Amino acid sequence: MKEIKKYLQIHPADNVLVALQDLPSGEEIKFQGDTFLLPGPVAAKHKFATAHLAPESAIYMYGVLVGKTNQVLEKGAALTTENIYHAANNFELGKRKLDWHKPDVSAFENKIFMGYHRSNGSVGTANYWLVIPLVFCENRNVLVMKEAFEQKLGFKKARSYEPEVEQLIALYKTGASVEKIISTDLRTSTLYGEENRLFSNVDGIKFLNHEMGCGGTRMDSDALCGLLAGYITHPNVAGATILSLGCQHAQASILKDEIAKRDPNFDKPLYIFEQQKIGSENVLLQEALKHTFAGLIQANQQERQPATLDKLCVGLECGGSDGFSGISANPALGYVSDMLVGMGGSVILSEFPELCGVEQELSDRCVDEETALRFMALMKTYNAKAEQDGSGFYANPSPGNIRDGLITDAIKSAGAAKKGGTSPVKAVVDYPGLANRPGLNLLCTPGNDVESTTAEVAAGANIVLFTTGLGTPTGNPITPVIKLSTNTKTFEKMPDIIDINCGTIIEGAETISQNAERILDYIIEVASGNIVPKAVTLGQDDFIPWRRGVSL
Numbered sequence: 001m002k003e004i005k006k007y008l009q010i011h012p013a014d015n016v017l018v019a020l021q022d023l024p025s026g027e028e029i030k031f032q033g034d035t036f037l038l039p040g041p042v043a044a045k046h047k048f049a050t051a052h053l054a055p056e057s058a059i060y061m062y063g064v065l066v067g068k069t070n071q072v073l074e075k076g077a078a079l080t081t082e083n084i085y086h087a088a089n090n091f092e093l094g095k096r097k098l099d100w101h102k103p104d105v106s107a108f109e110n111k112i113f114m115g116y117h118r119s120n121g122s123v124g125t126a127n128y129w130l131v132i133p134l135v136f137c138e139n140r141n142v143l144v145m146k147e148a149f150e151q152k153l154g155f156k157k158a159r160s161y162e163p164e165v166e167q168l169i170a171l172y173k174t175g176a177s178v179e180k181i182i183s184t185d186l187r188t189s190t191l192y193g194e195e196n197r198l199f200s201n202v203d204g205i206k207f208l209n210h211e212m213g214c215g216g217t218r219m220d221s222d223a224l225c226g227l228l229a230g231y232i233t234h235p236n237v238a239g240a241t242i243l244s245l246g247c248q249h250a251q252a253s254i255l256k257d258e259i260a261k262r263d264p265n266f267d268k269p270l271y272i273f274e275q276q277k278i279g280s281e282n283v284l285l286q287e288a289l290k291h292t293f294a295g296l297i298q299a300n301q302q303e304r305q306p307a308t309l310d311k312l313c314v315g316l317e318c319g320g321s322d323g324f325s326g327i328s329a330n331p332a333l334g335y336v337s338d339m340l341v342g343m344g345g346s347v348i349l350s351e352f353p354e355l356c357g358v359e360q361e362l363s364d365r366c367v368d369e370e371t372a373l374r375f376m377a378l379m380k381t382y383n384a385k386a387e388q389d390g391s392g393f394y395a396n397p398s399p400g401n402i403r404d405g406l407i408t409d410a411i412k413s414a415g416a417a418k419k420g421g422t423s424p425v426k427a428v429v430d431y432p433g434l435a436n437r438p439g440l441n442l443l444c445t446p447g448n449d450v451e452s453t454t455a456e457v458a459a460g461a462n463i464v465l466f467t468t469g470l471g472t473p474t475g476n477p478i479t480p481v482i483k484l485s486t487n488t489k490t491f492e493k494m495p496d497i498i499d500i501n502c503g504t505i506i507e508g509a510e511t512i513s514q515n516a517e518r519i520l521d522y523i524i525e526v527a528s529g530n531i532v533p534k535a536v537t538l539g540q541d542d543f544i545p546w547r548r549g550v551s552l
Contacts, residue, residue, distance in 0.1 A: 004508055009050075010327060011063035016047040016079060018323060018405075020506055023048075029076060038076040045323025045405035045469075047079045058087070062326065062418075064357055065089045066410035079407060086394040086408035088357035091379075093372055097364040100422045102342045103335060103513065108520060109343065113527035114304035115235075115311065115462075120263050122235035122436075123311035125462045125527040126203045128478045129299055130240040131292065132228055134255065135213030135248035138275070142243060144285060145292070146207040153296075154197035155204040163187050199300040202238070203529075205292070206477035208543050214248035217549030221249035227432040227545050229258035230458025232270065236478045238299035239269035241292045243284070246276030262434055269295045304529060310344030312527060313436045315461030315479070316419040317351070319449035322469025323405020324486040326415020328515075329467035329502035333484070335516035336465070336523075337421035341439050348435045348461055349420035350445040350452045352382055356393040357410035358417045362442065366425040375428040378444045396447050400470050419467070429459065431546055436460030449474050450542040453481065463523055473497045475533075475540025480526050482533050484519070497534050 007017045007029065017031065023042040028035060031050055042048045047061070053073040059066055067084040077083070116124035133142050150156045164186040171181050208231070212224045232240045232255075244252050252272050259266050271291040278284045316333055318325055337347040349355075355362060359379055366372035386392050396409040406412040426439030432455055435441035443459050445452040449472060453464055457479045464479055466472070469486040471494040485491040488503030500519060504510040510518075525531040 007048075008327065010061060013063045014060050015050050015053070016059060016061055017050060018327065019044050019046050019048065036075050039074050040076075040078060042076075042078045043405075047323070047405065047411075049073050049075055049077050049079070051075055059084055061411055062358075062414035064361075064410070064414055066357060066414055067408045081402060081407050084408065086410055088410045088413075089360060091359035091363060091376060093369060093376070094360060094364045096366070096368070096372075098367065098424045100338070100424065102423075103339050103516075105339050105342050107517070108309065108339065111524060112306045112308055113312070113524050114529065115307040115527060116238075116302050117305050117307065118235050119267055120233075120265065122460075123307040123462070124235035124237070125312075125480060126236040126478065126529070127201060127238050127299060127302055128203050128236055129205045129292065129296055130231060130237055130478070131205060131207045131288075132231070132240060132242050133209065133213070134225075134228070134242060134244040134250045134252065136209075136211045137214070137245045137248070138243040139209045141275075141281070141285060141288075142207050142209060145241075145288060146205075148285075148289060149205055149292070150207075153199065153205070155202075199296050201300045201303055202296055205296070206541060208477060210543065210545050212545055212547060213250040216249075216547065218249055220547055220549045222254060223432050223548065224250050224545050225254040226258045226261075227455070227458045229255060229262055230432055230434065230460070231478060232268070233259055233263040233266060234457065234460070234478060235462055237268070238302060239295045240271070241288055241295065242270070242272040243288065244272060244274045246274045269298055271295065308344075309340065309524070310438065311462075312340060312523070313346040313348065313460045313462050314340060314523070315348045315350070315453065315456030315459075315464040317449065317453050317456065317464055317466040317474075317481075318354075318416050318419065318468065319466060319474055320468040320470035320472035321401055321404075321406055321412060321416065322486055324503070324506055325406075325467055325469050326418055328505040328512075329469075329484045329486040330415055330418040331512050332502050332505065332515045332519060333419040333465050333467060334421035335512050336519050337419065337440065338423050339516065339520060341421070341423040344438050346436045346438050346441060346460070347420070348441045348443050348456050348459055349417070350443040350456055351416065351447045352379060352442075352444050353386070353393045353396045353409070353447040354413045354416040355379065355442075356383070356396070356413045358413055362417065362420075362425060365423075365440075366428065371425060371428050375425070375442055378428065378430060382444065404469060419465075431455050431548075432458050434460050446546055448544070448546075450544045451546045454543050455546060463527055465519070465523075467502070468498070471497065473535065473538070473540055474542050475535030475538070477541040477543055480533050481535040481540070482519075482522065482526060483535060497538070497540075499533050 068087040363372040429435040435443040445455040464481040484500045491501035
């Protein structure tokens, strides 16, 4: 039987080891010919020093600077927020480092997926109709349309807890005590299916809500129009209904200009209704309902057809990360990324606050100096704005991240960047632009899971791979989000939100390449509509535009 490793050095230059399981005080550590005992316990996912370190000593992980000590650190001592602080190397324009090892993709070169072909050459992994407000004032009308359409057309896809509430009401009516109600085992909730779906080739109508469009800066309202244009022109979308008030900053004319930037020959059905021109809410909604129904008839005429894998554009995300993210799920995604790039596909790496500390490596991998300078400028500008607002990239790790071993932003970033693999960076794009060029694209977004996923989809991602160590239920309205756990414990604990287990890498049951090939096979099945990811099944339609400016 193969012995399971207890600890791991990630990079030869690292002066810390990662605990792969809980290690008790006094555990014997054998490392590079040296043997020592742990002076205290080290929890799984956390790190401990391989040498005695004086104050202000550098801490290295993944071969890069990730922190410095603020006190004496004994050999074997666990790293904590009390004994180290965030530190990262400066970065500058360097030489191009464009050599990379292309993985063997022979097993996938002739594979296809079944997708929806659009007139501009893109291919969708799904076929949705969108109903979108240009300003928050129209949110209610969008919800009215949702209530009118969703269940009648068989598109309601969410878990209903009405049976549980009915049980609670019955208990209350029989005079049950508070203690009795709390201790009662409720019946299983109902998961709505699509047995009565009227339009078999339409995956659903998605009703987006947001709190923007007016009252903020013109920069934010223009960016919102760009983001919405990214969704409307997205290959997973067949057409859209737009509700506008009329007086807001986010004007329909700006939206049309943004659509033209992304698709000059845009030919999808697009219906725009302005309430202040139409007047009566009743007339507005009746016109919107009629045109949307007509659009669904047109959308239903499209069918899945074979497509090569170079038509995939995969967004790379992580959320609820832990100390295993950078050594299991994220490098597995990096391998998948390199495989897709090797076959002519596109991948998007975002979350710029979580690239802090690896700027030099990524800028050196940019295809030319102009692209590298653009990346460095975006990183510096973003961090400076964060510091101006009273924070900085150093404040990115959440309490959950810290609890599970990611105690500095640089530690988190060095692991998060592994999702991008090793291929050259072909493009650097600012929010909310398109980032679907063949190869690796860097997209400037926040580290916030939903804001970043929302942006990646607008940038062209027709599949999103989302790694999580702690468990995150994020999804997207129009693009399938595949959830991958970094450890087996989380996978088994949250089977209703996680699709793939990468904890097998930690346990030695799979190599990174084996896990990656399994992920790519799963992507193909999801892209073809043969497998429905958990986030889609649960109707996890998270959508949050990034608000960069202030409210006015």
